[in-house]
Amino acid sequence: MSYTSFEISNLRLVKKKIRSNESTQILVDVKNTGEFAGAETVQLYIRDLFSSVTRPIKELKGFSKVFLKPRESATVALKITPDALAFYDINMDFSVEPGEFEIMVGNSSRDADLQKVVLTVV
Numbered sequence: 300m301s302y303t304s305f306e307i308s309n310l311r312l313v314k315k316k317i318r319s320n321e322s323t324q325i326l327v328d329v330k331n332t333g334e335f336a337g338a339e340t341v342q343l344y345i346r347d348l349f350s351s352v353t354r355p356i357k358e359l360k361g362f363s364k365v366f367l368k369p370r371e372s373a374t375v376a377l378k379i380t381p382d383a384l385a386f387y388d389i390n391m392d393f394s395v396e397p398g399e400f401e402i403m404v405g406n407s408s409r410d411a412d413l414q415k416v417v418l419t420v421v
Contacts, residue, residue, distance in 0.1 A: 301337040302333070302335045302337060303332075303333030303334065303369070304331075304332045304333040305329055305332060305339040305406065306330045307327055307328070307329055307339075307404065307405060307406060308327070308328050308414075309326075309327065309328040310415075310416055311325070311326050311327075312324070312325055312326075312402065312416055313325075315416075315417075315418065315419060316418075316419045318420070318421055319384075319394070319395040319396075319420055319421075320395075321381070322378060323379050323418065324376050324377065324378050324379065325343060325376070325377050325379060325402055325416070326374055327374070327375050327377075327414070328372060328373070328374050328375075329341060329365050329372065329374075330367070330372040331367035331368065331370060331372075332370070335369060336367065336368045336369060337367065338364055338367075339364070339365055340364045340365075340406060341362060341365065341377070341404060341405075342361075342362045342404065342406065342407065342408065343362060343379075343402070343403070344404075345360045345379070345384065345400055345401070345403070346358070346400065346401040346403065347398065347400055348400065349399060350386070350398070351388055351389060351396060352386070352388060354386060357408055360379070360383040361377045361378070361379075361383070363375050363377055377404070379402065379418065381395050384400060384420060395420060396420070397420050398419075398420060399417050399418070399420075400417070400418045400419075401416075401417055401418075402416050402417070402418050403415050
C-alpha cells in the first residue's frame with residue numbers, strides 16, 4: 300500500500316529470441332505519478348504457451364522493488380535465465396523446451412495490471 304501512484308510502461312525484451320541455454324533481460328519503465336515518495340514492486344510472470352506437459356498459467360519468476368520521488372522515473376531490469384524457463388518434463392528432466400513464452404510484468408498478478416510480450420526460445 301502506498302500514498303502515491305505509479306505507472307508502468309514501455310515493456311521490452313533485450314533479446315526477443317534466445318537459445319535454451321541463454322539468458323535475456325526484460326526492461327520496464329516505472330514512474331511515480333503521485334505527489335509523495337514511495338516504493339513500487341515490479342513483478343515478473345512467465346507462461347509457457349506450448350508446453351509438452353500442463354503448466355501453470357502464471358508463474359512468478361522475479362520481482363524488483365524501486366523507490367521513487369514524486370514524478371521521478373526509473374528503468375527496472377529483470378533477468379530471465381534458463382532456470383526461469385525450465386520445468387520437469389514427462390521424463391522428469393529439468394529442461395527448457397523450445398517455443399514461445401509469454402512474459403508478463405506489472406504490479407500484481409491481475410491480468411488488467413500486466414503488460415505482455417513474447418519471448419521465443421529456439
